[in-house]
Amino acid sequence: MRWHHKVGGKKFDNKLLAIRESNSTNHPIFFDTSEAYDHFDFSIEPIQDFDVLLKQEAEKIRDTYKKVRIYFSGGSDSHLMLNTFIKNNIDFDEVICLKSGIPSADYEIDRYAIPQLKSLNVPSNKVKINVPTLERYENYYDRDIDSKIQKGMYTHNTHFRLIAQDELFNDQNYDPETANLRGFDKPKIIQVQDKWYTYFLDVDIETFPHTLNFFSDNPLIHSKQAHLFQQAVHSVNESNIWSNQEIWNKSTGRQNIIEKTLYHDHDDCYFNIGKNKIYYANLKEKEALQWALENKLPALPKWIGRLQELKDYTNNTWWNKGHPELATVGIFSKFYGLSTKDIKTVDQLFPEGFKT
Numbered sequence: 001m002r003w004h005h006k007v008g009g010k011k012f013d014n015k016l017l018a019i020r021e022s023n024s025t026n027h028p029i030f031f032d033t034s035e036a037y038d039h040f041d042f043s044i045e046p047i048q049d050f051d052v053l054l055k056q057e058a059e060k061i062r063d064t065y066k067k068v069r070i071y072f073s074g075g076s077d078s079h080l081m082l083n084t085f086i087k088n089n090i091d092f093d094e095v096i097c098l099k100s101g102i103p104s105a106d107y108e109i110d111r112y113a114i115p116q117l118k119s120l121n122v123p124s125n126k127v128k129i130n131v132p133t134l135e136r137y138e139n140y141y142d143r144d145i146d147s148k149i150q151k152g153m154y155t156h157n158t159h160f161r162l163i164a165q166d167e168l169f170n171d172q173n174y175d176p177e178t179a180n181l182r183g184f185d186k187p188k189i190i191q192v193q194d195k196w197y198t199y200f201l202d203v204d205i206e207t208f209p210h211t212l213n214f215f216s217d218n219p220l221i222h223s224k225q226a227h228l229f230q231q232a233v234h235s236v237n238e239s240n241i242w243s244n245q246e247i248w249n250k251s252t253g254r255q256n257i258i259e260k261t262l263y264h265d266h267d268d269c270y271f272n273i274g275k276n277k278i279y280y281a282n283l284k285e286k287e288a289l290q291w292a293l294e295n296k297l298p299a300l301p302k303w304i305g306r307l308q309e310l311k312d313y314t315n316n317t318w319w320n321k322g323h324p325e326l327a328t329v330g331i332f333s334k335f336y337g338l339s340t341k342d343i344k345t346v347d348q349l350f351p352e353g354f355k356t
Contacts, residue, residue, distance in 0.1 A: 002033075003031075003034065003202075003213075004031075005018035005029055005030065005032070005202070005331070006018075006030045006031075006032050007021040007025065007028070007029050008021070014149055014152075015202065015318075016149060016153075016310075016313065016314065017149065020313070020314065023315050023317060029331055031201075031331040033200065033334065036218075036219050037219050037334070037336065040219040040220070040223065040336075042223045042337055042338055042341070043337050043338060043339060044223075045224065048220075048224070050221075050224050050252075050253055053220060053221050053224055054221065054253075055084060055088045057214065057218055057221060058084050058085050058090045059088075061179050061181065061212065061214075062085075062091060062092070065177055065178060065179035066178070067172075067178040067179065068091075068093050068094075068178075068181065069096055069172070069178060069179065069181065070082050070092055070094065070095050070181045071096050071097075071180065071181060071183070072095050072096065072097055072113055072116075073097070073098070074109060074111075074112030074113030074114075074257065075108070075183070075257060075258050076254035076255055076257050077184070077185065077215065078182075078183040079116060079183075079254070079255060079257060080183065080255075081181060081215070082122075086121075095117060095126055095127050096130060097109050097114070097117075097129045097130065098130050098163045099130060099163070100132065100162060100163055100288055101132040101133060101136075101137070102161065102287065102288045102291050104288075104290075104291055105161055105288040106284075107284075108284070112258055116257075132162040132166050136162060136166055137162055137297070138298055138299045138302065141299050141302035141303045141305075141306055142302065144309070145306075145309055145313050148168070151169055152173070153165065153168055158307070158310065158324045158327055159280075159281065159285050160300070160303050160325070161284065173211075175210065179210075179212050180211045180212065181214050182211055182214065183215060184204065184213040184215060185205055185213065185215060185216050186249070187222060187225040187226040187229050187252065188201070188204075189226055189229055189230055190335070192335075192349050195339040195342070197336060197338060197342075198222070198335070198336050198338055199335045199336065199346075200216070200333040201331065201332060201333075202328075203327060203330040204330075223338075226338055228252055228253075229247075229248060229252055230338055231251070232247050233247065233251075269281075271290075271293065273300070273304065278307075278325060279321060279325055279326050280325070281325075281326055281327070285325075307325055310324040311324060332354070335349055
């Protein structure tokens with residue numbers, strides 16, 4: 001296991017199972033990075049140019065796997081990943097765009113991803129647009145939790161739209177000779193007193209079977225990004241490092257492409273569906289739920305039933321607002337020192353609680 005949860009010495013590649021173990025033993029849940037992170041000195045910025053590191057990573061993946069599949073959303077992360085292969089003439093086998101099958105909720109793929117693929121001159125025979133049918137919605141939400149865990153269902157796939165969930169039943173995802181590349185993730189950094197650290201939240205990096213996280217699996221690449229971002233924050237004297245998406249993207253070689261519209265910070269972001277208050281975390285999910293309600297989609301009540309099943313399965317613990325449709329509360333990785341060689345847990349850095 002590269003990225004995994006750990007409870008009382010046991011390792012889990014599924015957070016639901018980790019939650020069940022924690023509930024039964026009262027042991028805390030930890031989110032562990034790969035062993036390579038614990039042996040890497042993040043305080044020394046890699047001397048290689050960032051583009052060179054990305055090229056080397058793409059070449060290593062191409063040389064290691066028989067088939068390379070690139071998941072492309074049209075956002076800044078997947079754009080940089082795909083463009084690394086294209087501009088360096090590194091071959092890939094497929095580019096995959098995941099739609100939900102609900103037209104009003106698929107605007108990012110239609111408006112951003114597909115036009116970008118054309119502008120990048122990606123051959124049409126290498127592009128696969130996955131569009132689940134309404135029948136696949138019903139079939140998926142007929143499946144119980146245990147059957148999904150056996151096929152690799154991960155807990156950030158609890159929203160209604162069928163995107164990555166349905167992909168987990170694609171046998172290609174289980175072929176060890178196939179690389180499924182995803183553009184996770186831009187670096188998170190934080191200053192504690194006079195020292196800087198980089199870290200992860202599990203909800204940003206939870207993996208799929210045989211998925212490779214292009215920007216995060218290799219600590220050399222992650223370290224370079226973190227140092228570039230830290231230098232940019234210093235140069236603009238940004239008091240709140242998360243308030244400017246442009247700085248985050250530009251400093252790490254990305255373009256600002258899609259303007260994200262989030263709703264989950266507001267109390268009124270929900271629908272009353274029968275006796276259930278159902279929340280949505282973003283505009284795409286709002287559009288999908290609205291469409292499903294208006295069209296009386298049979299899969300909708302089945303999905304709501306599965307949300308209750310998730311509550312029962314976990315004793316309704318670890319869900320944001322107590323609602324599985326908003327995914328699980330994030331768990332911190334270790335914090336890796338950018339200023340000095342140092343590794344700390346969240347409890348060591350923030351004994352009174354994480355307050356930022």
